[in-house]
Amino acid sequence: MDEDTLTQALSRAETLCAQRGVRLTPQRRRVLELVCRAERPVGAYELLDQLRDGGPAAPPTVYRALDWLLEQGLVHKLETLHAFIGCTHPEHPHASQFLICDGCGGVKELEDKAIAGSLASVAAESGFRPSRPVVEVIGTCSDCAAKHGKD
Amino acid sequence: MDEDTLTQALSRAETLCAQRGVRLTPQRRRVLELVCRAERPVGAYELLDQLRDGGPAAPPTVYRALDWLLEQGLVHKLETLHAFIGCTHPEHPHASQFLICDGCGGVKELEDKAIAGSLASVAAESGFRPSRPVVEVIGTCSDCAAKHGKD
DNA sequence: AGCGCACTGTTATACTGTTTCATCACGGTC
DNA sequence: GACCGTGATGAAACAGTATAACAGTGCGCT
Incomplete structure (x- = not known):
């Protein structure tokens, strides 16, 4: 995802969460950004490594953020890869x-x-x-x- | 799977492997039996525990057997459960x-x-x-x- | 016998995900 | 302001899933 698309995706996420009355906290936003920034599916521990660049972090941190993002439909989990990708159209619930x-x-x-x-x-x-x-x-x-x- | 169905499934597997010229070794047969005997999907380590009743065994043993059984289409892997089940119709390759x-x-x-x-x-x-x-x-x-x- | 090959055994390790408990920040209430 | 409930975060340990690497064994073949 290029820089422009990323910015758009993040602001769309902000809007969605505001509409839904849920909190896109800095942690969650950061994880979403990392997931979207990757061109490929990313593993949880890969994200964790990147999170650690900005301070200490433990597995539950990234898994909590991912669980929440999954609930909100902002990311998808690829079961066969044990990895995550950003959703390309999070506006409506959907079966991809x-x-x-x-x-x-x-x-x-x-x-x-x-x-x-x-x-x-x-x-x-x-x-x-x-x-x-x-x-x-x-x-x-x-x-x-x-x-x-x-x- | 009841005892009769199990016996049938195993002998069908024997026949299939004979036709294909591949070796359903005792280990593989034992793992297939354990998978089929279970009513539910079984995890690899669950199988491992059962294998251990008959002597020492390590993870690669069960994973090797499972990989082979998957290749032969005798069992399926449920990705969302990290578990395995016996195939109900292994005669022909199929997308289930x-x-x-x-x-x-x-x-x-x-x-x-x-x-x-x-x-x-x-x-x-x-x-x-x-x-x-x-x-x-x-x-x-x-x-x-x-x-x-x-x- | 010597060789290649498929299968198995063994140890260790990597990767993925969860439990548990403590702590913190915020909003509402008295 | 003090109290409390709730949701979010931090931290340590652990549980579950899967593979790497290497050695040994048995069997058919020349």
């Missing part, structure tokens, strides 16, 4: 899907109605009430496919 | 989806064409080549919804 390239480590966030729909309908058939759908597709992005295809 | 109840811990394995299809098509749109789709829906199963609904 992720395309994760194991070549370059890049992640694309999608919000596809067809996938969400078919998930909802199979769940409904089973009488299952979904609370958190996790959809992560590991594979190779077009760039990496092009590169490695030539090898 | 899982409904995971956070009330009772039960898991239902699905193989829904609509979901697989919409995943494949959004991936195709992005030029993304999927290798391992992970679809796990956390929520409440009908039984647990009925129970807790009354509370």
Whole structure:
């Protein structure tokens, strides 16, 4: 995320939190910034190392901030990577899907109605009430496919 | 999994491995048995404890067996739970989806064409080549919804 | 016998996440 | 101002998950 996009994302987060009446404290803001600044998904301990540049910090610090940011939908957790990324459209609650390239480590966030729909309908058939759908597709992005295809 | 189903599953696994020319060694067979015998998803260290009833064992032992069983499609890994379950239809390679109840811990394995299809098509749109789709829906199963609904 | 290969054993370590308790800052109330 | 409840932070220890690295074993092959 470039500097402009980052600034925008942070101010959007400020606005959202103000609207919701929740507190985007300096710690949480700092963690959000670190997550967004990274181009790739970042691990909790990677964030912790960066937090430590500004003073002492322990694992619960970063996990608390991340939990809160997850609740607010400002970041997503990638279960298959044990890592976090900034949400690209935090304005509304949504069920995202992720395309994760194991070549370059890049992640694309999608919000596809067809996938969400078919998930909802199979769940409904089973009488299952979904609370958190996790959809992560590991594979190779077009760039990496092009590169490695030539090898 | 009851005793009969277990016996069937194990002999099916034997047959499959024979056909494929791969070795379902005693260790692997034992781990497969332990995974299938459990009604719920089992963690690696839980399996390890059970393996230890029959002699000393270390983490790499169980992880190696699990990795191999995953490759062969005889077990699945639930990323959101860090746990493993026996595959209900290992005969053919397939992209499964899982409904995971956070009330009772039960898991239902699905193989829904609509979901697989919409995943494949959004991936195709992005030029993304999927290798391992992970679809796990956390929520409440009908039984647990009925129970807790009354509370 | 000597070699390669797949499988296993063993030790240690890295990485990920939680529990627990103490402390601090802020807002409301008397 | 003094009191108190609540949410946020700090700090130490620990629990759970996974891998690295290297040695040993058994088996088929030439």
